[in-house]
Amino acid sequence: MIDTPVLPSKFLHLKHLNVDLSTLTFPSTYDYCSLISLFDASPSLETLVMNVLQKKMLHESIVGDTSHLRQMPGHRHDSLKTVKIIGFSSAKSLVELTCHIIENTTSLEGLTLDTTTGHPSYSCLTNNIGKCMLLHGDFMVEVRKGLLAIRTYVEPKVPSRVKLNVVEPCRRCHDQPLIIC
Numbered sequence: 001m002i003d004t005p006v007l008p009s010k011f012l013h014l015k016h017l018n019v020d021l022s023t024l025t026f027p028s029t030y031d032y033c034s035l036i037s038l039f040d041a042s043p044s045l046e047t048l049v050m051n052v053l054q055k056k057m058l059h060e061s062i063v064g065d066t067s068h069l070r071q072m073p074g075h076r077h078d079s080l081k082t083v084k085i086i087g088f089s090s091a092k093s094l095v096e097l098t099c100h101i102i103e104n105t106t107s108l109e110g111l112t113l114d115t116t117t118g119h120p121s122y123s124c125l126t127n128n129i130g131k132c133m134l135l136h137g138d139f140m141v142e143v144r145k146g147l148l149a150i151r152t153y154v155e156p157k158v159p160s161r162v163k164l165n166v167v168e169p170c171r172r173c174h175d176q177p178l179i180i181c
Contacts, residue, residue, distance in 0.1 A: 011042040015079075022053040022087060028060070032093040033072050036100060040075045048080060048101075052094060053087025053117060061090040062153060063145045069096050069153065077105040084112040090145035095153050102157045111158065114167035115146040143169060 019035065032052070039045060062069075069092075083101055088094065102108065150166055158164045 011038075011045075013044055014042045015044050016047045017042065017045055017049070019048070019050045022051045023055075026052070026054050026058065028058040030059075030093075032091065032097040033070070033100065035097060036072055039077060039080075039101075043075070043077075044079050045077065046079050047082045049084045049086070051086040052089070052091075054089070059089070059091035059093065061145055062092040062095045062149050063090045065092060069099055072096065072100045075104070077101070078107055080105045081107055081109045082112075083108065083110070084114065086114045087117070088113040088115050088146050088150070089142050090149040095149050098154055099157055102154070102159075102162070108159075108162050110163045110165065112165040112167065113146075113150055113154065115143045115150075116167055116169055140169070 017038075019038075035050075039048070080101070083105075085094075085098065088098075098111075098113070102111065147166070147168055155164065
């Protein structure tokens with residue numbers, strides 16, 4: 001079990017933070033919002049990169065959930081300019097964390113939500129084969145749920161001054177009927 005409580009203002013000079021939580025499966029009980037205390041303890045944070053890629057998402061999905069998103073208490077993040085989340089999914093607490101960042105970051109300039117693996121070698125545009133690496137059927141189902149969560153819950157909260165970049169599998173290679181492996 002992972003917990004992330006942090007004392008306020010412990011990382012006063014931290015400007016760039018990479019959080020790597022990628023794994024095959026992440027405990028469904030982990031609340032991504034527990035990371036808020038880490039952000040609150042980093043008042044100088046300018047860049048945040050989170051890798052939350054999972055082969056199989058076990059968290060409660062926001063898709064089809066009729067309950068409201070939680071409003072998390074926390075400090076304003078006046079220095080955070082760039083946020084990138086690799087492996088963005090429909091996990092309810094991840095969507096809540098993303099909305100918290102948007103609503104509490106006055107300095108945000110760019111938000112990238114990458115629903116893919118985040119690895120350039122998987123893309124037909126950047127590898128030598130000219131064709132995307134095949135993504136597992138269950139993964140593609142979650143990619144579609146993640147995209148729906150972005151359109152439904154995140155996009156409406158993004159201020160016009162923030163550049164939202166949504167990364168999804170290319171349609172040329174992945175716009176085919178799903179084969180569940």
